[in-house]
Structures are given as C-alpha cells and as structure tokens.
Amino acid sequence: xxxxxxxxxxxxxxxxxxxxxxxxxxxxxxxxxxxxxxxxxxxxxxxxxxxxxxxxxxxxxxxxxxxxxxxxxxxxxxxxxxxxxxxxxxxxxxxxxxxxxxxxxxxxxxxxxxxxxxxxxxxxxx
Numbered sequence: 001x002x003x004x005x006x007x008x009x010x011x012x013x014x015x016x017x018x019x020x021x022x023x024x025x026x027x028x029x030x031x032x033x034x035x036x037x038x039x040x041x042x043x044x045x046x047x048x049x050x051x052x053x054x055x056x057x058x059x060x061x062x063x064x065x066x067x068x069x070x071x072x073x074x075x076x077x078x079x080x081x082x083x084x085x086x087x088x089x090x091x092x093x094x095x096x097x098x099x100x101x102x103x104x105x106x107x108x109x110x111x112x113x114x115x116x117x118x119x120x121x122x123x124x125x126x
Contacts (some may be wrong), residue, residue: 003073003074009116011038012043016038016114020114020116026090027086028079028082029083033075033083037093041058042056060096061096062109065099088121088123091114091115091119092112093108
C-alpha cells in the first residue's frame with residue numbers, strides 16, 4: 001500500500017522525547033501515529049536569549065481523523081483510536097478542541113510526557 005504522508009520534508013523530534021519513558025512505553029501503531037502527528041506540525045525557529053528553539057506554530061490546531069488514518073495510512077479506526085488514547089495517556093499529545101458532527105478534533109503536541117509515569121493522562125471512557 002502506498003501511504004500518503006503530509007506534504008513536509010520531515011519532522012523534528014527532540015532527543016529528550018526519544019529517550020523518555022513515555023516514548024518507550026508506546027506499543028502497536030502508536031509510534032507511527034505519533035510520527036504522523038509530528039509531520040503535521042509547522043515549525044518556526046525562534047531565538048530566546050542566545051538559544052535557538054523550534055516552536056510549533058500550529059500547536060492546538062493539528063487535525064488527524066480516523067478516516068484519514070484509514071484511507072491514507074491503512075490504520076483501522078479501532079487501532080487509531082487505541083493509539084491516540086495511548087499517546088494522550090503518556091502525555092505526548094492532548095486534545096485541544098473536541099470534534100463532533102462535521103468537525104474534526106484538534107490536537108496539540110504536549111509536554112506532559114515529562115511527568116510520565118508519575119502522572120497519567122488517561123481519558124475516561126464515555
């Protein structure tokens with residue numbers, strides 16, 4: 001299957017994330033889903049003091065639906081939702097704005113992973 005990825009040259013992931021317990025506790029399709037979330041980020045370089053930092057410009061406005069995951073990446077709805085919930089639980093992403101009828105859920109890349117495993121962000125079942 002030919003996968004359709006976002007039209008970016010690549011993505012940027014900090015070393016701290018790759019070394020974290022949160023990242024290494026991901027299972028199944030969660031690492032692939034996280035990479036797609038990161039590829040949807042638009043980065044901008046900012047200078048703070050003497051340091052250069054990368055800021056996610058569209059943080060809180062990232063959309064990735066289960067339909068897009070299934071059609072473009074071959075990930076079934078149940079697998080996508082399980083991976084998304086796992087990413088939220090370990091603190092790598094969070095829901096910025098709930099979706100609904102004809103509106104897609106908007107996500108943000110989160111720093112909550114720094115508190116994992118001491119704190120979990122598991123969603124309650126609805």
